[in-house]
Amino acid sequence: MIAIKNILLLNNFEEPQKCKKSDILIENNLITKICNAGDLKIPEGATIIDGTKKAIMPGLINTHTHIPMTIFRGVADDLPLMDWLGNHIWPLEAKLDEEIIHAGTMLGCMEMIKTGTVAFNDMYFFTDSIIKAVESVNMRCTLSYGLIDLCDEEKRESEMNSQKDVLNSLEKAHNKNELINAAVGPHAPYTCSAELLQHAHDLAKEHNVPMNIHMNETEDEIKQIKEKTGLRPFEFLNSLGVFDDINVVAAHCVHVSENEMKILKDKNIYVSHNPLSNLKLGSGIAPIPTYLKNNINVTLGTDGCASNNNLNLFESIKACATIHKGVQQDSTVVKVSEVLNMATKNASKALNYNSGEIKEGMWADLVILDLKNPTLIPNKNIVSHLAYSFNGVVETVIINGKIVLEDGKMTTMDEDKVYEKAEEAYLNLVN
Amino acid sequence: MIAIKNILLLNNFEEPQKCKKSDILIENNLITKICNAGDLKIPEGATIIDGTKKAIMPGLINTHTHIPMTIFRGVADDLPLMDWLGNHIWPLEAKLDEEIIHAGTMLGCMEMIKTGTVAFNDMYFFTDSIIKAVESVNMRCTLSYGLIDLCDEEKRESEMNSQKDVLNSLEKAHNKNELINAAVGPHAPYTCSAELLQHAHDLAKEHNVPMNIHMNETEDEIKQIKEKTGLRPFEFLNSLGVFDDINVVAAHCVHVSENEMKILKDKNIYVSHNPLSNLKLGSGIAPIPTYLKNNINVTLGTDGCASNNNLNLFESIKACATIHKGVQQDSTVVKVSEVLNMATKNASKALNYNSGEIKEGMWADLVILDLKNPTLIPNKNIVSHLAYSFNGVVETVIINGKIVLEDGKMTTMDEDKVYEKAEEAYLNLVN
Numbered sequence: 001m002i003a004i005k006n007i008l009l010l011n012n013f014e015e016p017q018k019c020k021k022s023d024i025l026i027e028n029n030l031i032t033k034i035c036n037a038g039d040l041k042i043p044e045g046a047t048i049i050d051g052t053k054k055a056i057m058p059g060l061i062n063t064h065t066h067i068p069m070t071i072f073r074g075v076a077d078d079l080p081l082m083d084w085l086g087n088h089i090w091p092l093e094a095k096l097d098e099e100i101i102h103a104g105t106m107l108g109c110m111e112m113i114k115t116g117t118v119a120f121n122d123m124y125f126f127t128d129s130i131i132k133a134v135e136s137v138n139m140r141c142t143l144s145y146g147l148i149d150l151c152d153e154e155k156r157e158s159e160m161n162s163q164k165d166v167l168n169s170l171e172k173a174h175n176k177n178e179l180i181n182a183a184v185g186p187h188a189p190y191t192c193s194a195e196l197l198q199h200a201h202d203l204a205k206e207h208n209v210p211m212n213i214h215m216n217e218t219e220d221e222i223k224q225i226k227e228k229t230g231l232r233p234f235e236f237l238n239s240l241g242v243f244d245d246i247n248v249v250a251a252h253c254v255h256v257s258e259n260e261m262k263i264l265k266d267k268n269i270y271v272s273h274n275p276l277s278n279l280k281l282g283s284g285i286a287p288i289p290t291y292l293k294n295n296i297n298v299t300l301g302t303d304g305c306a307s308n309n310n311l312n313l314f315e316s317i318k319a320c321a322t323i324h325k326g327v328q329q330d331s332t333v334v335k336v337s338e339v340l341n342m343a344t345k346n347a348s349k350a351l352n353y354n355s356g357e358i359k360e361g362m363w364a365d366l367v368i369l370d371l372k373n374p375t376l377i378p379n380k381n382i383v384s385h386l387a388y389s390f391n392g393v394v395e396t397v398i399i400n401g402k403i404v405l406e407d408g409k410m411t412t413m414d415e416d417k418v419y420e421k422a423e424e425a426y427l428n429l430v431n
Numbered sequence: 432m433i434a435i436k437n438i439l440l441l442n443n444f445e446e447p448q449k450c451k452k453s454d455i456l457i458e459n460n461l462i463t464k465i466c467n468a469g470d471l472k473i474p475e476g477a478t479i480i481d482g483t484k485k486a487i488m489p490g491l492i493n494t495h496t497h498i499p500m501t502i503f504r505g506v507a508d509d510l511p512l513m514d515w516l517g518n519h520i521w522p523l524e525a526k527l528d529e530e531i532i533h534a535g536t537m538l539g540c541m542e543m544i545k546t547g548t549v550a551f552n553d554m555y556f557f558t559d560s561i562i563k564a565v566e567s568v569n570m571r572c573t574l575s576y577g578l579i580d581l582c583d584e585e586k587r588e589s590e591m592n593s594q595k596d597v598l599n600s601l602e603k604a605h606n607k608n609e610l611i612n613a614a615v616g617p618h619a620p621y622t623c624s625a626e627l628l629q630h631a632h633d634l635a636k637e638h639n640v641p642m643n644i645h646m647n648e649t650e651d652e653i654k655q656i657k658e659k660t661g662l663r664p665f666e667f668l669n670s671l672g673v674f675d676d677i678n679v680v681a682a683h684c685v686h687v688s689e690n691e692m693k694i695l696k697d698k699n700i701y702v703s704h705n706p707l708s709n710l711k712l713g714s715g716i717a718p719i720p721t722y723l724k725n726n727i728n729v730t731l732g733t734d735g736c737a738s739n740n741n742l743n744l745f746e747s748i749k750a751c752a753t754i755h756k757g758v759q760q761d762s763t764v765v766k767v768s769e770v771l772n773m774a775t776k777n778a779s780k781a782l783n784y785n786s787g788e789i790k791e792g793m794w795a796d797l798v799i800l801d802l803k804n805p806t807l808i809p810n811k812n813i814v815s816h817l818a819y820s821f822n823g824v825v826e827t828v829i830i831n832g833k834i835v836l837e838d839g840k841m842t843t844m845d846e847d848k849v850y851e852k853a854e855e856a857y858l859n860l861v862n
Contacts, residue, residue, distance in 0.1 A: 073820055074812025078766045111805035115822075219760070276749075279757030280819070309819040310806050318707075318746070323754065326710030329650070335509045374542035375741050377850055378857035381505030388711070388740040389504055391546075391822055419808055426809035 002026040002398065006037045007051025007368070008382065011058075011358040013337035016383035024056065026364040029178075029401035034360055047403075049396065053372060055382055058356050059118025059365040059397065060313045061347035063272040064212075064251040064301025066124050068101040070108035071425050072306040081218070081281060089306055092429055101126040103425035105133035106418045108311055110410055113139065115312040115392040118365040118399045121249055121272070121301070121351055123185040123212050127166045131173045131180055137412050138404050140365060142351050143170055144185025144212040147200055151193040160199055167207060179400055181351065182207065183249075188214040189233040190221040194240055201242045210247040210351060216260070217252035218283050234260035243267035249350050251301060252277075253291075254284045261294060270297045270350035273342065275319040277303030288324050289333040299347040300339075314392035317343055321387045336387040368396035433457040433829065437468045438482025438799070439813065442489075442789040444768035447814035455487065457795040460609075460832035465791055478834075480827065484803060486813055489787050490549025490796040490828065491744045492778035494703040495643075495682040495732025497555050499532040501539035502856050503737040512649070512712060520737055523860055532557040534856035536564035537849045539742055541841055544570065546743040546823040549796040549830045552680055552703070552732070552782055554616040554643050558597045562604045562611055568843050569835050571796060573782050574601055575616025575643045578631055582624040591630055598638060610831055612782065613638065614680075619645040620664040621652040625671055632673045641678035641782060647691070648683035649714050665691035674698035680781050682732060683708075684722075685715045692725060701728045701781035704773070706750040708734030719755050720764040730778040731770075745823035748774055752818045767818040799827035 002025075009022040023040030025033035033040060042048060076088035101124075112120060119140035124130065127145050134141050145166040149156040163184065170182035184207070186192045186200040204211045216222055216233055229236045234256065237243060243263070251272040256264070264271065273286050291298050300320060302311045321339045325331050348356030355365040371379050375389045397405035404412050433456075440453040454471030456464035464471065473479060507519035532555075543551060550571035555561065558576050565572050576597040580587040594615065601613035615638075617623045617631040635642045647653055647664055660667045665687065668674060674694070682703040687695070695702065704717050722729050731751060733742045752770045756762050779787030786796040802810050806820045828836035835843050 071809065073809060074815035077815050077819065078763055080763060084762070107805060107808060114805060276753055279753035280762065282756045282760045282762035284760050285757050305820070309815070310822075312806070312822060315746075315749070319750075319753075322707055322710035323757075325713045326716050326754075327758070329713045329715050331515070331711065331713035332509055332511060372847070372850055374538060374545060374850075375743070377538060377853050378502065378504060379854060380857060380861075384505035384508050384740070388508065389736070391741070391743060391824065393822065393824060416803070419803055419805075422808050423810060426811060430811075 001043055001046040002049060002401070002403070003040060003042045003046040004049045004051050004056065005040065008055035008371070009034070009358060010055050010383060010386070013340040013383055016381070019383065026398065026401050029363055031358065031360055031362050031364050034358065049368070051368070053370070054395065055369045055371055056358065057367050057369065057386065058344040058358055059367045059399065060116050060343045061299070061351065061353070061356060062112060062117050062120040062301055062311065062313050063249055063270070063299040063347045063350060064274050064303055065108070065120045065122045065311065066304030067108040067120065067122050068096070068104035068124050068126065068130065069304035069306045070111065070311065071100055071104035071422060071429060072304070073309050075306065075430070095429055096126065098126055098129040100425040100429055101129040102133050103421040105130050106137065106413060107422045108305070109134060109137040109139050110413065110415065110418055111311045113397050113405050113410065114394065114408070115314055116367040116394040116397065117311065117313050118367065118397060119351070119353065119355070121183065121212055123187070128169055131169065134180065135173070135177055138179065138399055138402050140179045140353070140399055142181040142183045142210065142212070144183040147186045147196055148191045149193050149196045150191060156193060156196050159196065163200070163203065167203065171207070181209070183210045183212045185212040188221065189225050189237060197237060197242050198240050201244070201246065204246045210249055212249050213251065215250040215253055216255050217278070219255055222255055232257055232260055234263045238263045238267065243269060247350060247352060249299070252283065252286065254278050254286045256287065261290070261296065264296045265294055268297065270299055270346070272299050272301040273320060274301045274303040275316055275323055277307040281307050285323060285327055288320065289328060292334065292338060297346055297350065298342050299350050300343045312392045313343055314390055317387055336384055339387055340383070364398050364401040366398045367394050370395040432474055432477040433480060433832070433834070434471060434473045434477040435480045435482050435487065436471065439486035439802070440465070440789060441486050441814060441817070444771040444814055447812070450814065457829065457832050460794055462789065462791055462793050462795050465789065480799070482799070484801070485826065486800045486802055487789065488798050488800065488817065489775040489789055490798045490830065491547050491774045492730070492782065492784070492787060493543060493548050493551040493732055493742065493744050494680055494701070494730040494778045494781060495705050495734055496539070496551045496553045496742065497735030498539040498551065498553050499527070499535035499555050499557065499561065500735035500737045501542065501742065502531055502535035502853060502860060503735070504740050506737065506861070526860055527557065529557055529560040531856040531860055532560040533564050534852040536561050537568065537844060538853045539736070540565060540568040540570050541844065541846065541849055542742045544828050544836050544841065545825065545839070546745055547798040547825040547828065548742065548744050549798065549828060550782070550784065550786070552614065552643055554618070559600055562600065565611065566604070566608055569610065569830055569833050571610045571784070571830060573612040573614045573641065573643070575614040578617045578627060579622045580624050580627045581622060587624060587627050590627060594631070594634065598634065602638070612640070614641045614643045616643040619652065620656050620668060628668060628673050629671055632675070632677065635677045641680055643680050644682070646681040646684055647686050648709070650686055653686055663688055663691055665694045669694045669698065674700060678781060678783060680730070683714065683717065685709050685717045687718065692721070692727065695722070695727045696725055699728065701730055701777070703730050703732040704751060705732045705734040706747055706754055708738040712738050716754060716758055719751065720759060723765065723769060728777055728781065729773050730781050731773045743823045744774055745821055748818055767815055770818055771814070795829050795832040797829045798825050801826040
């Protein structure tokens with residue numbers, strides 16, 4: 001049990017003036033009681049957190065990561081996309097092993113937790129190694145294996161088998177530890193055959209898990225699909241039934257036609273907007289204000305550290321809250337509450353979580369901020385500061401009812417050892 | 432004297448692989464010796480800093496602030512420009528007093544120092560109060576009084592007199608403490624008459640100080656000048672001789688014609704690029720890649736906290752390094768070294784400082800980073816991390832040879848008191 005006393009409860013981004021000092025009780029993995037500050041009867045044996053001069057918010061949920069790539073941070077920047085991929089990223093990925101994956105995942109989990117992220121939606125390989133790391137950290141995640149067949153039939157067979165094995169591992173892991181969740185991850189329309197995409201869809205539906213896919217990131221890939229099929233990517237996948245009856249998290253959605261937007265809306269697809277990756281790689285700027293106007297579900301992601309180069313979701317929040325205003329020369333588009341909802345409750349819906357808000361009965365995935373931080377002062381407009389000013393350095397993080405960060409220090413890992421292992425892994429990778 | 436031993440010296444952004452472990456000696460306010468790690472003979476009485484697992488970089492220089500406005504953080508967001516100014520910012524500015532200005536300046540200095548900024552170029556009112564605060568903090572600055580006459584002759588007279596008084600104060604302050612520097616600050620072409628602009632120019636030339644001015648921030652103001660004079664703002668001011676024989680720091684330069692770009696180049700004008708303010712206020716996106724191609728001097732600014740909403744120049748560095756790639760859909764424009772130079776040596780030139788690089792004989796305005804920070808790991812590509820990954824939380828800051836931040840704590844102010852005074856000032860302002 002954890003009792004948090006006298007803390008500013010940031011549970012209303014639309015009407016921040018209604019946020020007030022409260023007491024909160026956490027039992028097992030749930031928020032079981034929220035009341036006015038001073039009103040909570042503290043149960044015997046509860047761990048007490050004094051919330052004076054602190055605020056509590058729903059933990060952030062990052063809907064697009066490749067977490068082992070945290071080891072790739074800074075390895076290659078400012079290059080043309082194909083040079084970057086072909087001469088830097090892919091050759092390094094060919095050298096990955098379980099140890100490097102584990103080291104990158106531990107470093108990534110640490111960075112996310114220290115910047116207020118409690119859960120992430122990942123696509124990569126070596127899933128068992130990722131599971132092992134995330135379990136030890138006590139972080140929530142939805143993991144998918146990146147399916148790629150490049151329209152080769154033999155490769156498709158082996159990918160389908162791998163996918164089944166990975167889903168098995170994930171479901172076993174979930175039964176042991178509910179923090180680990182499964183998704184199916186066909187990489188993208190330009191790297192998957194129609195058969196593989198349909199197979200992935202059927203598997204997601206059968207196992208009742210979301211699909212995680214890259215969509216419409218660059219103009220080039222759209223052109224490629226159009227040449228091959230006569231359709232734009234969303235149109236093509238929709239014609240295959242890939243979006244039917246499942247939750248789909250579509251990463252990027254930078255270049256989307258009016259007709260594709262209708263599909264996004266009709267099929268209730270969740271966009272994972274990755275503003276900083278899209279900028280850094282020169283992919284472009286997703287039409288988020290138009291998505292919002294059309295009531296399309298938008299969530300936020302950082303993408304992997306090869307293309308951002310960090311996992312601080314507060315940076316993506318600020319990027320999303322500012323970029324579209326600049327591009328449209330309209331300071332009223334993408335409001336504070338909209339962007340904070342993207343990073344919390346919209347993402348929770350996308351991944352079928354029971355979090356993203358602070359309410360009785362919801363998972364205790366919570367983040368506590370020390371209000372004695374220059375970027376949060378004056379303390380009167382904290383909700384605005386979360387979007388525009390806060391540097392992301394959080395004080396305490398609770399995931400599934402367990403304190404994983406306390407006073408800025410990880411409780412579930414030896415930080416120095418994680419740094420050391422990361423350095424070792426990097427050297428193994430580049431040498 | 433300060434001796435820094437065995438520290439990774441980040442003094443070559445163009446060829447980061449040449450950065451190596453070094454020893455550094457600081458005597459009085461200057462860097463007097465740089466040598467290979469282990470080679471420095473430490474003079475008796477020197478304060479010794481162990482630089483193991485640390486890196487040192489030139490302190491950042493923020494070329495556009497309104498520092499007392501740090502108190503305005505979060506006061507109004509997501510509004511149309513004229514509503515924001517007329518109904519929120521101006522009414523609050525009318526209520527300012529010396530105490531509020533002092534409180535905002537102290538908070539702003541703290542935030543800047545804690546995020547690696549050692550100097551700033553400011554335009555505001557109540558200059559004496561700002562001087563008092565900055566002197567107590569031991570921070571470097573160039574201060575200008577914001578001249579505005581709205582073409583009213585009586586107002587012009589009084590502004591000219593105020594300007595002379597302020598220049599006097601600043602020159603007195605400079606003689607006492609060389610950290611304080613003067614500039615002349617005609618606010619903008621749309622708020623100043625031709626006479627006031629020329630007067631400001633003559634004063635800057637006479638006193639051998641830079642001019643600080645807002646230029647071409649929005650399409651609207653350009654239209655206004657064009658209607659009045661038949662010329663675009665840079666053309667108009669150039670016709671008045673306003674750019675002759677002085678250093679000019681022109682903030683924003685978002686919308687600039689080809690002919691105006693020629694003036695920027697010919698007159699060696701320093702652009703202060705404020706990417707986050709320009710985005711948040713919906714002003715637009717400055718053509719930085721074109722400026723770079725034309726060898727125009729670009730520096731970086733945050734603008735005030737009413738329009739950013741923080742003073743973390745590392746955020747502006749990342750914004751500048753990513754936005755233009757996205758807008759141009761070209762990942763090769765605005766390289767790491769270019770953007771880091773903007774925030775250091777270009778800014779130093781603009782303000783006639785002797786800093787922005789780490790060299791013997793230069794001012795000891797330096798920033799030390801603890802490399803045990805997840806956003807700086809792996810440690811192999813630190814220069815890239817400065818632009819793309821680092822969260823800005825620095826460990827130690829030295830300004831003019833004096834340690835002002837040590838292990839993340841300010842040595843020249845009582846942080847809790849600054850927070851308290853800032854909260855008080857905010858309440859006085861809004862109530």
